Amino acid sequence: MSEAAETTQQGARPSERVPNAERRKRLRERRIRASRSAERMLGRAGGLRTLRERLALLEQAGDVYDLDEPADMYGDGVVEALEDKVAGLLGKEAAAFFPTGTMAQQVALRCWAGRTGNPTVALHALAHPEVHERHAFSQVSGLRPVRVTSEPRLPTADEVRGLDEPFGALMLELPLRDAGFVLPSWEELTEVVEVAREREAVVHFDGARLWESTVHFERPLDEIADLADSVYVSFYKSLDGYGGAAVAGPRTLIDEMKTWRHRYGGTVFQQFPTALSALIGLERELPRLPDYVRHARVVAGALRDGFAAAGVPWTRVHPEEPHTNEFQLWLPYDADDVAEAAVRHAEETKTLLFARPWAAPGPGLAVTEIDVRAVGLSWTAEDVRVAVAEFVERLKEQISG
CATH class of the missing domain: 3.90.1150.10 (Aspartate Aminotransferase, domain 1)
Structure with missing residues (x-):
């Protein structure tokens, strides 16, 4: 027709x-x-x-990075500059760039599982890996997701405290997109984190859109990120970049993640267009x-x-x-x-x-x-x-x- x-x-x-x-x-x-x-x-x-409109984004690239520097190769150059920028914004020791958030979070939680000795990840039933990633945690990375709740809100401290089996990591999606981009109160979030620590688990923030949360929490990004042991962020959902993601956390974790990034096929030869678009997003959209x-x-x-x-x-x-x-x-x-x-x-x-x-x-x-x-x-x-x-x-x- x-x-x-x-x-x-x-x-x-x-x-x-x-x-x-x-x-x-x-x-x-x-x-x-x-x-x-x-x-x-x-x-x-x-x-x-x-495509023309998207390529026009790079007209601003000279404002965020010296374009006379050599192009990146396998994660150096502009990619390293982006990693340093993200680590600084989130108040973490280091960060690792990944081509996708799916890969980034699998690698992060796989590395945490090795440290805690427990591959069980406690998360919300509406969390992105449970709904949109074809069971990648269990099918690819040997992780075992356990649902804390299916209510259209973030898990409560009582629900985390009452989970009837041990877990190595608690994953919190902030905001929880499929429930309506919802966030807990600051007090609720800090209490949940404290309970996870009481249960000897690490806390990982699925912060694909964490950039958007500062008004609700009335806190700067680094103070929000400080609650978690590791934080994943996306460069295209809020920042209008071409794609890509990063995980920030302790330097020893990030170093190991970069090893697994290579094994997962995420150490791409050159990623300067995506990295530059992310830097532009951090400069232009984040404020x-x-x-x-x-x-x-x-x-x-x-x-x-x-x-x-x-x-x-x-x-x-x-x-x-x-x-x-x-x-x-x-x-x-x-x-x-x-x-x-x-x-x-x-x-x-x-x-x-x-x-x-x-x-x-x-x-x-x-x-x-x-x-x-x-x-x-x-x-x-x-x-x-x-x-x-x-x-x-x-x-x-x-x-x-």
């Missing part, structure tokens, strides 16, 4: 047009096109940008993240007000006051209808209110993630409410059509 023909059918219910798989593929393509042509948006993921978090709270309140004014039966912003610049929005409608209306709204108004896909957590329910970035700082609460009204108008047409 041509794009024009597809557009003429937008008023029909999705299920009446094409099979689910094909329809969702086309919807995704339309959403990406709408993202690229949008004149206003709250946030835009790097993965949806063109802005607190502003994004604060503005996400304005956006969240305006979304609630806008949906209420538009006559939607109920709307849930989760958390009610976002802990980071990312949060969930829940609506009481079929996810396919909501997704179609969201794309139509973006196509017709050039305003991208919802940049991410919609999922169906249950019948008659739709949930998406809202991500507020630099491009969203210009939105006022009234701008959000107007966009919501425009979207709901199309949603009602979609449902009744």
Whole structure:
């Protein structure tokens, strides 16, 4: 079907047009096109940008590193500079760069297992390795994950204290993305860490988005990281880099991790584009993240007000006051209808209110993630409410059509 023909059918219910798989593929393509042509948006993921747009990021590389230095080879040069930068930011002795977070955390916890003599890793049922990594801990690294809780929040001290078997490491995802980018209070986090230490376990932070947590905790990064024995961070989730990750911790641990990085195939010949993009993210995006978090709270309140004014039966912003610049929005409608209306709204108004896909957590329910970035700082609460009204108008047409 041509794009024009597809557009003429937008008023029909999705299920009446094409099979689910094909329809969702086309919807995704339309959403990406709408993202690229949008004149206003709250946030835009790097993965949806063109190659030209992504390559333009390196135009700032000379501001963060001497480009007359030799290119990196197998982890030296600019990669070492990035490692030193991360270690300093997190207040740790050293850091190791990895091409992926999946590899980084496997290696970190494998090394801790050797030190503690216990390969059991206590973690949340929604933790990234449990949900999104095809059981890599057990299938690749000889680790044994044990779930502390499946509640949509971080584990409590009582749950860690009451775990009925020994564990060598407690892994805490901060924030817990699949539960709504949620964080514990500072007091709750420190108590959980203390209990883990009482149980003679090390504490590892899955801090892919830890960069976003300082506003909620009201603490600097190094003070937050100081609670953990090791900390993993990502360079693309919050910082808009090309990819890559790092783990910071004691120098002896990091030295061993670099040995295992080589064995896992992570010591890549040259990684200067990724390392430079990470340094740019640390220079440009990291200082802005607190502003994004604060503005996400304005956006969240305006979304609630806008949906209420538009006559939607109920709307849930989760958390009610976002802990980071990312949060969930829940609506009481079929996810396919909501997704179609969201794309139509973006196509017709050039305003991208919802940049991410919609999922169906249950019948008659739709949930998406809202991500507020630099491009969203210009939105006022009234701008959000107007966009919501425009979207709901199309949603009602979609449902009744």
